[in-house]
Amino acid sequence: MSFDPVEVARGTLLITATLFPIVNPLGGAPIFLSLTEGYSPAVQRLLARRIALNSFVLPMGSLFIGAHVLAFFGISLPAVQFGGGLVVASAGWALLNQPDRKNQDRETVRDVDIMTHAFYPYTLPLTVGPGSISVAITLGANLPKRFDSATMFSLEALVASTLGAAAVCVLIWMSYASAERMGRALGPTGTSVLLRLSSFILFCIGVQIAWNGLTGLVKPLLPH
Numbered sequence: 001m002s003f004d005p006v007e008v009a010r011g012t013l014l015i016t017a018t019l020f021p022i023v024n025p026l027g028g029a030p031i032f033l034s035l036t037e038g039y040s041p042a043v044q045r046l047l048a049r050r051i052a053l054n055s056f057v058l059p060m061g062s063l064f065i066g067a068h069v070l071a072f073f074g075i076s077l078p079a080v081q082f083g084g085g086l087v088v089a090s091a092g093w094a095l096l097n098q099p100d101r102k103n104q105d106r107e108t109v110r111d112v113d114i115m116t117h118a119f120y121p122y123t124l125p126l127t128v129g130p131g132s133i134s135v136a137i138t139l140g141a142n143l144p145k146r147f148d149s150a151t152m153f154s155l156e157a158l159v160a161s162t163l164g165a166a167a168v169c170v171l172i173w174m175s176y177a178s179a180e181r182m183g184r185a186l187g188p189t190g191t192s193v194l195l196r197l198s199s200f201i202l203f204c205i206g207v208q209i210a211w212n213g214l215t216g217l218v219k220p221l222l223p224h
Contacts, residue, residue, distance in 0.1 A: 007146065011157070015165065016168060019168045023172065025171050030194040033180065051127055056168075060161065079217065084209060129209070144157055
């Protein structure tokens with residue numbers, strides 16, 4: 001079995017460079033900080049690690065079997081973008097309008113309760129949203145061509161996908177685990193301003209994803 005490390009490195013960089021700006025862990029850190037306000041730093045780090053792990057599994061699943069799952073259920077990629085975009089826009093709108101929470105009682109929330117939210121909404125849709133999933137599905141459909149392979153399960157595609165998704169996962173963990181220190185540096189006012197800006201950007205991203213999906217759904221119905 002042939003193995004070209006140069007092509008693997010290029011594939012890894014392609015996946016990392018494509019997913020990183022869409023996942024945007026740096027922009028998601030203020031939102032993570034707001035949602036976990038009042039949790040102890042140890043719990044925040046534990047939650048950041050769990051979100052990072054989930055954020056590795058989701059893109060990997062989308063890369064390898066995402067297109068097959070959509071085909072099995074008869075769901076088109078524009079439909080995923082439209083529905084997922086509405087969810088992201090709704091989450092961004094809710095964060096944009098939520099009141100500032102001060103002096104939250106840390107004793108009222110148990111670690112087990114926090115971990116139940118690690119996947120939804122912290123991972124999906126706030127970290128790995130429909131945009132990331134749709135891009136990962138597209139990469140999974142086109143990456144085998146780069147390696148002259150008929151399937152994503154070739155060794156080169158498998159290694160490149162794993163390394164690329166792992167790199168994004170590490171960046172998510174680093175950004176979220178350091179969110180509490182960032183909050184201390186910015187102070188309450190700076191954190192609130194950054195949160196509002198991040199929430200507005202998240203809302204706009206959701207609207208854009210939904211619009212792309214709606215365009216893809218309506219375009220085949222229009223006369224040429």
